[in-house]
Amino acid sequence: MRTELASEPGDADRPNEDFVSVGLPASGQGGSVVVLDGVTPPKGGAGCLHSVPWFTARLGGALTELTVSLPDAPLVDTLSRAIARTAEAHASTCDLSHPRTPQATVVVARWSPATVEYLVLSDSALLVESPDGVVTPLLDDRLALLPRSALATDALVDSTLRNKEGGFFTAAADPSVSRRAVTGTLPRREVRALAALTDGATRWVERFEEGDWTDCFRLMRKEGPQALVDRVRTLERADSARSFPGRGKSHDDATVVYVEF
Template sequence: MRFELASVPGTAERPNEDWASLSLPATGQGGSLVVLDGVTPPRGGDGCVHGVPWFTSHLGGALLELSGSRRDMPLSEVLALSIRRTADTHRESCDLSHARTPQATVVAVRWDGESVEHLVLSDSTLLLESPNGVVHAVLDDRLDRIPREVLRSVSATDALRNQDGGFFTAAADPGVAARAVTGTTPRGDVRAVAALTDGASRWTDLFSEGSWAELMGLLRKEGPHGLVGRVRALETADAGRGGGKRWKIHDDATAVYAEFQDPVGPPGA
């Protein structure tokens, strides 16, 4: 199997708020990967003394551990328990009722010899590639449905966070896990997967450099570091033209690429 990961901060002045990791059991059968994109709060605070990187590392660690140790739970339940555990670690010191309490988008994938299970919450992207090269993008597009002029208002955006008619992220309420986009695909129907924060998916969904299938081909050829490098070049060129394509010149960018071996093969293959 082939696994590659890249996570690059948007600027040197701020810590990377993305988090990504993967795990493979000692048996060599199956595995899990998790990618989080921490939501940068606007000025004015978020009621938490720890900050977004602390939150994403705690939530990501819980998600990765539980996705492996609680294979009896669907990923939506794993996410709910992970959110609850993370909230419990700072419930006494922080205001978890604050609309901007630390939060993150989520992509989680778990596989074994029979199936590939996935979960997507908010605007990170999961790509599933079939053995014949067809790429399916798993997207939670609720944030995209909100007009940009609404999102430019902090108060209007706060009113839509984790609310019906708005958008959902992993924050302090385990109930949002039920809002995630989930599914299961037969293992033999998946050749490779890619998980991307929106800082990496810009190559396709912002700059329109190629389709999701072409992005998957780029990952296979150049790896996640190659993709992020191309995104950075596009961002720099866009900034030189006045920056009409994005709100941030550079965003934290994370990509995980996993290429599976044939599930049907001789022992030890």
């Protein structure tokens, strides 16, 4: 098995809000990947004493442990338990009902000798390659399908779309959100490799249109995850120099993990 990962902050002066882990049980019969992209809150507070990195470390750590220690539990239940455990850790000190209480996008993949299970919540991505080289993106595209007018301000998003029916969902403090995730199971024999990416890395495809998902996967296989992140940074610097308005963060935290069976 080949496993490689890269993760770096969008700004060297700010902590990386992403989380990534690879869990390999002692039995050697399977494993898991967990990738979270912490949601940066707007200025003005989020009702919580803790930072986004604190939250992603707690949630990611719980998910990593549970995916390995409870291999027969569905990933929806595993995420629900991890959210509940994390919420309990700060329920007595923080307002978990605040729409910007710390939260994150989630990608989980878990494999056994027979299957590959997956869960995707919000706009990070999981790419799966078959033995014949076909790359399939497994995405939760609810945020991408929303009209730009609906995303005009943070206040509008928080009041009408964030973790609401007809909008999009992230892992925050409500364990039931796990049922909103995109999930599925594939036969292990149909998966040669997989990769999980936060949206700071998927912008190579989705924002800069340097290639499709197959091109992206081939780049990771040939040159590794860090090469993809480096290319994104080069494109971001050129984009910033052209000063396009309304393009979101100039540089975002970028995380990539690649697993080849």
